[in-house]
Amino acid sequence: MTAALAELKQRLAEVYDLERALGVLGWDQRTMMPPKGAAARAEASATLAGVAHERFVSDDIGRLLDEVAPLADALDYDSDDASLVRVTRRDWEKERRVPSELTAAWTREAAKAHAAWLEAREANDFGVFLPALRRVHDVALRWAEHMEPGDSPYDAFLDEYEPGMSTAEVKAVFDVLRPELTAIVQEAGEPADHSFLEGEFPRETQQELYEGILRDFGFPEGVVRLDPTVHPFATTFASSDIRLTTRYRPDSLRALWSTMHEAGHGLSYLGIAPELGRSPLYGNASLGLGESQSRTWENLVGRSLAFWRGRFPELQRLFPHLQAVELDDFYRGINRVVATPTRVTADEVTYSLHIILRFELEQELVAGTLALEDLPEAWNARTLEFLGVEVEDDLGGVLQDVHWTRASYGYFPTYALGNVLSVQIWRALEEELGDLDTQLEAGEFGPLYESLRRRIYRHGRKFTPMETLERAIGASEIDPQPYLAYLRSKVAGLQPA
Amino acid sequence: MTAALAELKQRLAEVYDLERALGVLGWDQRTMMPPKGAAARAEASATLAGVAHERFVSDDIGRLLDEVAPLADALDYDSDDASLVRVTRRDWEKERRVPSELTAAWTREAAKAHAAWLEAREANDFGVFLPALRRVHDVALRWAEHMEPGDSPYDAFLDEYEPGMSTAEVKAVFDVLRPELTAIVQEAGEPADHSFLEGEFPRETQQELYEGILRDFGFPEGVVRLDPTVHPFATTFASSDIRLTTRYRPDSLRALWSTMHEAGHGLSYLGIAPELGRSPLYGNASLGLGESQSRTWENLVGRSLAFWRGRFPELQRLFPHLQAVELDDFYRGINRVVATPTRVTADEVTYSLHIILRFELEQELVAGTLALEDLPEAWNARTLEFLGVEVEDDLGGVLQDVHWTRASYGYFPTYALGNVLSVQIWRALEEELGDLDTQLEAGEFGPLYESLRRRIYRHGRKFTPMETLERAIGASEIDPQPYLAYLRSKVAGLQPA
Numbered sequence: 001m002t003a004a005l006a007e008l009k010q011r012l013a014e015v016y017d018l019e020r021a022l023g024v025l026g027w028d029q030r031t032m033m034p035p036k037g038a039a040a041r042a043e044a045s046a047t048l049a050g051v052a053h054e055r056f057v058s059d060d061i062g063r064l065l066d067e068v069a070p071l072a073d074a075l076d077y078d079s080d081d082a083s084l085v086r087v088t089r090r091d092w093e094k095e096r097r098v099p100s101e102l103t104a105a106w107t108r109e110a111a112k113a114h115a116a117w118l119e120a121r122e123a124n125d126f127g128v129f130l131p132a133l134r135r136v137h138d139v140a141l142r143w144a145e146h147m148e149p150g151d152s153p154y155d156a157f158l159d160e161y162e163p164g165m166s167t168a169e170v171k172a173v174f175d176v177l178r179p180e181l182t183a184i185v186q187e188a189g190e191p192a193d194h195s196f197l198e199g200e201f202p203r204e205t206q207q208e209l210y211e212g213i214l215r216d217f218g219f220p221e222g223v224v225r226l227d228p229t230v231h232p233f234a235t236t237f238a239s240s241d242i243r244l245t246t247r248y249r250p251d252s253l254r255a256l257w258s259t260m261h262e263a264g265h266g267l268s269y270l271g272i273a274p275e276l277g278r279s280p281l282y283g284n285a286s287l288g289l290g291e292s293q294s295r296t297w298e299n300l301v302g303r304s305l306a307f308w309r310g311r312f313p314e315l316q317r318l319f320p321h322l323q324a325v326e327l328d329d330f331y332r333g334i335n336r337v338v339a340t341p342t343r344v345t346a347d348e349v350t351y352s353l354h355i356i357l358r359f360e361l362e363q364e365l366v367a368g369t370l371a372l373e374d375l376p377e378a379w380n381a382r383t384l385e386f387l388g389v390e391v392e393d394d395l396g397g398v399l400q401d402v403h404w405t406r407a408s409y410g411y412f413p414t415y416a417l418g419n420v421l422s423v424q425i426w427r428a429l430e431e432e433l434g435d436l437d438t439q440l441e442a443g444e445f446g447p448l449y450e451s452l453r454r455r456i457y458r459h460g461r462k463f464t465p466m467e468t469l470e471r472a473i474g475a476s477e478i479d480p481q482p483y484l485a486y487l488r489s490k491v492a493g494l495q496p497a
Numbered sequence: 498m499t500a501a502l503a504e505l506k507q508r509l510a511e512v513y514d515l516e517r518a519l520g521v522l523g524w525d526q527r528t529m530m531p532p533k534g535a536a537a538r539a540e541a542s543a544t545l546a547g548v549a550h551e552r553f554v555s556d557d558i559g560r561l562l563d564e565v566a567p568l569a570d571a572l573d574y575d576s577d578d579a580s581l582v583r584v585t586r587r588d589w590e591k592e593r594r595v596p597s598e599l600t601a602a603w604t605r606e607a608a609k610a611h612a613a614w615l616e617a618r619e620a621n622d623f624g625v626f627l628p629a630l631r632r633v634h635d636v637a638l639r640w641a642e643h644m645e646p647g648d649s650p651y652d653a654f655l656d657e658y659e660p661g662m663s664t665a666e667v668k669a670v671f672d673v674l675r676p677e678l679t680a681i682v683q684e685a686g687e688p689a690d691h692s693f694l695e696g697e698f699p700r701e702t703q704q705e706l707y708e709g710i711l712r713d714f715g716f717p718e719g720v721v722r723l724d725p726t727v728h729p730f731a732t733t734f735a736s737s738d739i740r741l742t743t744r745y746r747p748d749s750l751r752a753l754w755s756t757m758h759e760a761g762h763g764l765s766y767l768g769i770a771p772e773l774g775r776s777p778l779y780g781n782a783s784l785g786l787g788e789s790q791s792r793t794w795e796n797l798v799g800r801s802l803a804f805w806r807g808r809f810p811e812l813q814r815l816f817p818h819l820q821a822v823e824l825d826d827f828y829r830g831i832n833r834v835v836a837t838p839t840r841v842t843a844d845e846v847t848y849s850l851h852i853i854l855r856f857e858l859e860q861e862l863v864a865g866t867l868a869l870e871d872l873p874e875a876w877n878a879r880t881l882e883f884l885g886v887e888v889e890d891d892l893g894g895v896l897q898d899v900h901w902t903r904a905s906y907g908y909f910p911t912y913a914l915g916n917v918l919s920v921q922i923w924r925a926l927e928e929e930l931g932d933l934d935t936q937l938e939a940g941e942f943g944p945l946y947e948s949l950r951r952r953i954y955r956h957g958r959k960f961t962p963m964e965t966l967e968r969a970i971g972a973s974e975i976d977p978q979p980y981l982a983y984l985r986s987k988v989a990g991l992q993p994a
Contacts, residue, residue, distance in 0.1 A: 017544035020537070021518055028521055032529070035719040037738025040517070043775060044734070047514035051548060222532040237541070241534025278540060 004067035005081065011061060012088060013278045018052035020237040027235050027243050031227040046107075053103070057095045065089050078471075080275055083462035088280050090163070097146045106143060106406075109136040114405040126376045126394040133404065134372055137365065140407035144366070154363045157410030161287040162417070164464040167363065169478070170413050173420060174356045176480045181353050182386065184484070185339050188349065188491045194333035196325045203248045205318050210246065210259045212314075217263055217297065218449040224266060232258050234265035234294075238277055242266045253319070257298050257334075264297030265290060267449060271457025286465035287411065291418025292425060293452065299348055299419075300426050301445070305331050305493075306437035332494050339387040341396050348419070349487050353386045355416035358401075362409045421469070423483040425456070428473035501564040502578065508558060509585060510775045515549035517734040524732050524740050528724045543604075550600070554592045562586050575968075577772055580959035585777050587660070594643045603640060603903075606633040611902040623873045623891040630901065631869055634862065637904035641863070651860045654907030658784040659914070661961040664860065666975070667910050670917060671853045673977045678850050679883065681981070682836055685846065685988045691830035693822045700745045702815050707743065707756045709811075714760055714794065715946040721763060729755050731762035731791075735774055739763045750816070754795050754831075761794030762787060764946060768954025783962035784908065786953065788915025789922060793949070796845055797923050798942070802828050802990075803934035829991050836884040838893050845916070846984050850883045852913035855898075859906045918966070920980040922953070925970035 025045050033041060055061075065088060072085035109132070116132035140157075147156035152167040159165070210226055219242070229245040232255075236242045244262040246255045268284055276282050284290035301307050308315075308331055316322045322330070337347045343354040361378060364370035370378055379398040380391040391397035403411055430436055433447050440448075455472040462468075469475050522542050530538060552558075562585060569582035606629070613629035637654075644653035649664040656662070707723055716739070726742040729752075733739045741759040743752045765781055773779050781787035798804050805812075805828055813819045819827070834844045840851040858875055861867035867875055876895040877888040888894035900908055927933055930944050937945075952969040959965075966972050 013540070014544045014548075017541040018548070021522055021541050021545050024522055024525055024541075025518055028525060032722065034722055034738055036717075037720070037735060040735030040738055040775070043510070044514040044518050044521075047511045048518050051511075051515070220533075223534070225529065225531055238534060238537030241531055241537055278537070 001068060001071045004064050005071060005085075008061070008064040008068055008088075009084070009279065011055070011064070012084075012280055015052055015056045016278050016280065016282065018048060018055065022048045022052060023235050023237055030231075030233070031229050031243075031245060053095065053100070057092065061088075061092055062096075065092060078462070080273075080281070080462070084279060084281055087461055091280060094147070097148075098143060099146070102139065102143055102146070106136070106139045109139050110406040112136075113407075114402070117399065117402065117405045121395055121399050124393050124395045124399075126398055129399065130373060133407075136405070136407045137372060140409065141366070152363070152367075154366045154409065157362075157366065157408075158413065159410070161410050161414050162465055163286060164466060165286070165288075170359070170417065173478050173480050174352075174359060174413070174416065177352055177416070177420070177484070178356050178386065180480075180484050181349060181487070182388075184349050184487050184491055185337060185353075185387070187488070188337035189495065191338035192332035192336040192494065192496075193329065194336050196322060196330070196333060197253045198251055199253075199319070199321050201250060201253050201319055203250055206248055206253070206255060209315070209318055210256070213260065214244070214263055214266075216443050217260075217267060217445050219263075219266065219270065223270065226259070232262055234262040234269075236266070236269040239270050239272050239274065239282075242269050257302055260302040261294045261298035264294035267297065267452070268293040268457050271449070271453035272460040273458040276460040276462070281460045281462050283461045285459065285461055285463055285468040287414035288417035288421060289456065289465045289468060291414055292421035293418075293456070295418050295422040296426065296452070300422060301440060301448075303335055303348070304437070304440055306440035308334075310441040310443050332496070335490065335494055337491060337494070339389050341383050341387070341389050341391045342400060344400075349491065350387060352416040352419050355412050357382045357386050358412040359416075362412065366409055417478065420478055420480050420483045423486045424475065424479050425452075425469075425473055426486075427482045428455070498565060498568045501561050502568060502582075505558070505561040505565060505585070506581070506776065508552070508561070509581075509777055512549055512553045513775050513777065513779065515545060515552065519545045519549060520732050520734055527726050527728075527730065528740075528742060550592065550597070554589065558585075558589055559593075562589060575959070577770075577778070577959070581776060581778055584958055588777060591644070594645075595640060596643070599636065599640055599643070603633070603636045606636050607903040609633075610904075611899070614896065614899065614902045618892055618896050621890050621892045621896075623895055626896065627870060630904075633902070633904045634869060637906065638863070649860070649864075651863045651906065654859075654863065654905075655910065656907070658907050658911050659962055660783060661963060662783070662785075667856070667914065670975050670977050671856060671910070671913065674849055674913070674917070674981070675853050675883065677977075677981050678846060678984070679885075681846050681984050681988055682834060682850075682884070684985070685834035686992065688835035689829035689833040689991065689993075690826065691833050693819060693827070693830060694750045695748055696750075696816070696818050698747060698750050698816055700747055703745055703750070703752060706812070706815055707753070710757065711741070711760055711763075713940050714757075714764060714942050716760075716763065716767065720767065723756070729759055731759040731766075733763070733766040736767050736769050736771065736779075739766050754799055757799040758791045758795035761791035764794065764949070765790040765954050768946070768950035769957040770955040773957040773959070778957045778959050780958045782956065782958055782960055782965040784911035785914035785918060786962045786965060788911055789918035790915075790949065790953070792915050792919040793923065797919060798937060798945075800832055800845070801934070801937055803937035805831075807938040807940050829993070832987065832991055834988060834991070836886050838880050838884070838886050838888045839897060841897075846988065847884060849913040849916050852909050854879045854883050855909040856913075859909065863906055914975065917975055917977050917980045920983045921972065921976050922949075922966075922970055923983075924979045925952070 022045060025041060025048065029038070029041050029045075065085065068085055072082045075082040077083075113129070113132040113136040116129050120126060120129035144153060144156040147159070150156060150159070150166065154167045158167055158170065162170075207226070214224060214226065223240050224242045224244060226244045226246060228248050230247065232245045232247050234242070234244050244259070244266050246259045246262065248255055268290060272282055308327060312327050312330060335347065337349045339350050340346065343351070346354055357379075361370060361375065361382065364378075365372065365375070376394055376398045383389060383391050383397065429448065429451050432451055433439070436448065439445070456468060459468055459471065463471065466476075469478070519542060522538060522545065526535070526538050526542075562582065565582055569579045572579040574580075610626070610629040610633040613626050617623060617626035641650060641653040644656070647653060647656070647663065651664045655664055655667065659667075704723070711721060711723065720737050721739045721741060723741045723743060725745050727744065729742045729744050731739070731741050741756070741763050743756045743759065745752055765787060769779055805824060809824050809827060813822075832844065834846045836847050837843065840848070843851055854876075858867060858872065858879065861875070862869065862872070873891055873895045880886060880888050880894065926945065926948050929948055930936070933945065936942070953965060956965055956968065960968065963973075966975070
């Protein structure tokens with residue numbers, strides 16, 4: 001039985017290698033590849049994905065899982081080996097449920113829908129996107145039929161990103177959030193000035209600043225890179241090889257927070273226990289938990305007054321025009337609250353409203369209570385209702401996000417769950433570490449990272465997101481109240497003196 | 498039968514994809530990877546190599562090769578399909594001959610020998626390298642026993658790099674070269690001054706220069722990258738995705754010629770017929786033919802007086818201290834001939850002597866007529882005999898090259914064959930294109946590239962090196978005379994007025 005476990009681990013390590021190789025191809029494609037290499041890269045990636053999938057869903061893996069089941073059952077639930085068998089069994093059964101014909105159809109229709117979406121944006125006309133969206137939507141619904149039936153047809157989609165979490169659980173959290181967030185937006189009053197975020201920000205200077213922040217956050221020498229790309233992301237091939245990306249604009253400092261966001265993802269990879277390397281347990285428990293950590297380092301650290309009390313002088317030295325800006329005004333500007341129809345540039349308060357809007361529309365699309373052709377109208381009405389702003393056109397509304405080109409239902413809510421979880425976890429950190437503000441001001445991130453590593457990062461994918469939360473801070477459910485209290489207090493502190 | 502051919506092509510395309518993915522991992526490792534990522538990368542690469550090998554040597558491929566054999570026999574020898582079947586059959590039979598246990602042992606012993614070689618260089622003591630060298634040497638000899646027996650035991654090694662070429666053929670060429678080259682070194686007289694190659698050469702300016710040269714040589718927009726690395730190389734994942742590397746030193750211009758060298762490799766990939774993409778025919782016919790093209794663009798173009806007549810003013814503008822140098826002196830300096838004990842910095846005349854020395858020693862090692870422990874003594878004696886210079890120590894002698902850490906016998910001679918072939922081919926180009934000097938001076942490389950593409954590059958790996966040479970210039974053997982005549986004439990032209 002021990003031999004079977006060793007063989008299982010060896011086979012899973014090989015699948016891991018193939019998947020990470022695919023990750024290298026993807027990273028290269030988005031940061032380095034000469035543009036004309038795209039067609040050849042698509043073929044290489046498809047082959048590699050096929051080989052990795054084929055080896056993972058093989059009968060051999062199933063046989064080994066059966067063989068080691070008694071051993072795993074006898075082990076402590078939290079042990080690495082029991083977790084490996086449990087998580088692998090779940091992944092394996094899910095992947096086996098989907099005919100490979102369907103996976104291929106989804107990939108194909110998504111590629112076409114992506115092209116149609118680009119055309120539709122060009123034409124500023126949702127109608128151009130609709131036929132392709134309908135096809136990828138239909139494939140997604142066929143896919144969901146193969147999944148285990150949940151309480152809601154949306155559960156199957158959500159489970160892809162938040163294993164074990166139900167639509168009802170998420171809805172309960174969002175139902176609390178929505179009216180409160182709308183109220184907080186109104187409390188925020190006039191948006192502060194943030195014009196100083198535009199100006200002269202030479203790329204080399206930004207890079208120097210960002211790499212310094214990465215060092216301070218706790219990345220050791222020789223394990224991380226930061227490269228330019230169009231749509232920033234973070235990825236990892238091992239906790240000793242982490243790739244962050246950013247988008248430098250020489251006339252704006254906005255990449256700073258997106259870099260801290262990706263750094264947060266990177267730290268969550270850095271902290272995974274070495275024993276989980278080269279196995280399916282290397283990763284985050286869920287997208288929401290992963291996002292909670294990018295939001296922690298982007299917002300709770302990177303938009304805090306304490307952090308900037310310590311770091312603003314360096315910023316002023318690097319970018320001299322900021323010497324005319326007071327710290328308080330800088331803080332207000334980088335935290336400016338204002339409702340707009342756009343998700344990606346939304347502030348901490350309105351961001352989750354954009355998400356709840358999408359969550360609701362997705363559920364209706366999946367349930368069939370909203371027809372695809374009625375999506376723009378529903379989008380615009382909901383935006384007015386949630387955010388109090390008018391959508392000008394499809395480009396600024398229903399066509400703004402790439403996610404639905406893959407019919408990736410269930411993905412959006414993880415962003416808002418991340419916001420909520422980040423503050424819920426932060427409260428526990430404050431109880432443990434005492435005066436976090438003093439540490440942030442001093443640029444001492446060691447205790448913060450160490451606590452997060454011990455509570456969350458080291459577990460990798462061993463547990464479901466809720467199991468992880470329980471182990472991290474003893475909570476048995478997602479509580480939106482700390483997040484709302486944080487936003488209320490922050491918004492109050494943003495009012496001009 | 499057509500179905501079998503289609504299936505064969507599909508399977509070979511997948512093997513190609515896996516091998517190129519491995520290439521991306523290798524490129525990333527040598528240019529981008531954070532240093533601590535090395536261990537994880539070694540595992541991922543080994544897995545990918547194993548999967549690619551396993552899928553290539555499968556019985557299925559053998560069955561398909563058998564099935565399509567009648568079809569291939571009926572086709573024109575030069576057709577793409579006949580060539581695909583012929584070359585694949587050869588590759589497949591060679592790879593099948595080697596037990597995977599032996600391949601693994603070779604990889605393992607080579608890694609150890611590489612580490613021992615680094616230690617030996619540190620200690621400047623061949624004795625530190627000897628035990629590990631002996632082990633990898635023994636594995637290599639065991640490997641050779643599995644190969645088809647040739648006239649010489651060295652043939653098996655040579656065939657890895659120059660398919661179909663015999664040791665006797667190479668020896669016949671080198672036997673002509675050796676005394677003549679020694680004579681030409683003496684004719685060269687006092688080495689010219691080249692101190693201007695050291696000085697202030699800012700990296701950004703070098704990069705601008707090199708990228709301009711790549712454009713002029715004929716790389717279209719969006720298919721090539723140039724990145725810094727420690728040991729420069731060129732690689733490709735498709736003719737639409739070519740990666741060149743160089744080693745910038747801010748105090749030296751030497752990277753210029755190594756960049757043109759890698760550019761030559763890159764052009765030979767760029768010119769492969771699109772129909773050969775994603776198949777085993779994508780590549781060079783042999784290392785020697787590949788090297789002939791890197792040498793063409795590095796030396797026949799990049800060290801010619803005509804090229805610099807056109808380009809020297811730009812160089813002087815970019816690096817102002819060169820304004821004090823006359824074109825003639827620049828030309829003499831970059832072509833300076835001087836015998837030293839070091840291969841990698843050797844000039845066009847002495848370079849091949851370093852190779853012939855290694856070729857002879859390798860044959861004796863393989864035949865068992867030279868014992869490994871006597872290698873330093875033999876090396877030093879041969880260096881004195883061939884080049885007229887004393888070797889100071891092991892570091893500057895027998896420990897200078899990395900190749901023997903893999904016991905890669907047969908690799909070295911391809912360098913000198915490349916030198917010889919480059920000039921033999923160039924003579925045919927001159928007959929076709931007329932006054933090449935005028936084109937080089939004007940920076941017009943289109944006709945040159947186009948002729949090389951048509952004669953050589955487009956064939957990829959369809960033919961053996963000798964078959965390719967026959968199709969390229971109608972020659973049935975490698976002729977060292979044009980190369981010798983070129984060197985004689987060049988050396989004569991280098992004498993001060």
